[in-house]
Amino acid sequence: MRADPAAFDAALARRGMAAQAEALLAIDTARRDALTALQGMQSRRNALSKAVGEGRRRGDDTAPQEAEATALRAEMEALERRAAEGEAAIDEALAVLPNILDPDVPEGADETANVVLHVHGEPADPVASPREHFELGEALGLMDFAGAAKLAGARFTVLRGALARMERALGQYMLDTHTTEHGYTEVLPPSLVNDATMYGTGQLPKFADDLFRTTDGRWLIPTAEVPLTNLAAGEILAETALPLRMTALTDCFRSEAGAAGRDTRGMLRQHQFRKVELVSIAHPEASADEHERMTLCAETVLARLGLTYRRVLLCAGDTGFSAAKTYDLEVWLPGQRAWREISSCSNCRAFQARRMNARFRARDGKTLAHVHTLNGSGVAVGRALIAVMETYQQDGGAIAVPDVLRPYMGGLARIERPEN
Structure with a gap:
């Protein structure tokens, strides 16, 4: 579907089904964007955790870093939910889509x-x-x-x-x-x-x-x-x-x-x-x-x-x-x-x-x-x-x-x- 959305929809049309690619790819893009953002936040949280640890050992004030880490955690939980919801929606949609027909299957409705x-x-x-x-x-x-x-x-x-x-x-x-x-x-x-x-x-x-x-x-x-x-x-x-x-x-x-x-x-x-x-x-x-x-x-x-x-x-x-x-x-x-x-x-x-x-x-x-x-x-x-x-x-x-x-x-x- 990602490689050739038009061909995928054409394959579904042979079975008398409506186009699906645009809607599903939009969900998929949002899911993948959420995962990408999640990875970036994970790296930032790891860096903050390291900075807080080092700051505490030196006796520095680490409250700003800790506050940022707390805010990141809430954002990450929201992204995780968004990614999981997107994956569930895609799985539910794909579960009821039929197989792609071989090219030599003749056209016809019944x-x-x-x-x-x-x-x-x-x-x-x-x-x-x-x-x-x-x-x-x-x-x-x-x-x-x-x-x-x-x-x-x-x-x-x-x-x-x-x-x-x-x-x-x-x-x-x-x-x-x-x-x-x-x-x-x-x-x-x-x-x-x-x-x-x-x-x-x-x-x-x-x-x-x-x-x-x-x-x-x-x-x-x-x-x-x-x-x-x-x-x-x-x-x-x-x-x-x-x-x-x-x-x-x-x-x-x-x-x-x-x-x-x-x-x-x-x-x-x-x-x-x-x-x-x-x-x-x-x-x-x-x-x-x-x-x-x-x-x-x-x-x-x-x-x-x-x-x-x-x-x-x-x-x-x-x-x-x-x-x-x-x-x-x-x-x-x-x-x-x-x-x-x-x-x-x-x-x-x-x-x-x-x-x-x-x-x-x-x-x-x-x-x-x-x-x-x-x-x-x-x-x-x-x-x-x-x-x-x-x-x-x-x-x-x-x-x-x-x-x-x-x-x-x-x-x-x-x-x-x-x-x-």
Whole structure:
């Protein structure tokens, strides 16, 4: 912002935000002026203290110097308050400013300006009149929304029998793929984290209303990105250790505060869901390639499941707060006859690393720099279940089991309504 205020404001304008540089730089200038004046007064006070000491040893009258020192102390306290207030105001303002977008992110105010990069497969109807997942699940007697509402309220689901097993199978299949083939290390992180952890990845303070908070001041994670990325918080990593690649299968919790009336039927938008997350802590020069690699890892999962999907480059107005560039993977749902997001892979560059002070030491043993952080869904388990159900539905309401899942399903090839 100091180096090029106009460019900074132009970057914010791409996200539809008002200019910030002039106001913040004015606060910053006042803060720095106060600190400079404070340093000068500190030197003067030190000189006065020395003069008073020497004068007392000689028996001189030191009252003028002592009076000046007292006056300086009051002025210094006022400057300290002014500097602290300026720093707090700047921190508060910067905490809610989003990441700077990559130059190749397309312009646009909303999702209508997103760019489809490629499509895998062709949207097709598996049966003459494909049904949505909740119709299939309830007809099978294996998806229970009334029972979930009794237990917890709206936006929860109870799965039973073969559908519960398929949900578990999907998560295990994804973890196995990413750990044995893609080089990610499996991690089992806490589902509760503190304020600093939420701040580090950009959830706080801006998105507090989208989160669930416990009575002791912790937060339920909205995604495993939060704890996995923060494992690097405050660390100085060796350059030779990069990239660090981690994956986790966790429950995720979101209040869906801004989703009133959207996707109220079924399990597309839930307060609690499971997701396999991918996180990379990368060298700045390698993060663009790591972004492509991560997205391909998520695509591999979808392709092997036999799902039709497409990769979409998000425009400026649709790119998330912490991201510099994001690819969404959207899966085709025959029952809805619509593309729906199933994975979002983002390069956050140094944005999160600066918030959490995550750095690496270069090979020269001296230079320190912030790492780049990346995250992506590898993929959302519940939405994968929805896509499999709608894509593999058969006449009569049964659901075929994709080949890659059958070893996790005890060889089961077809889900049907239990006779009992």
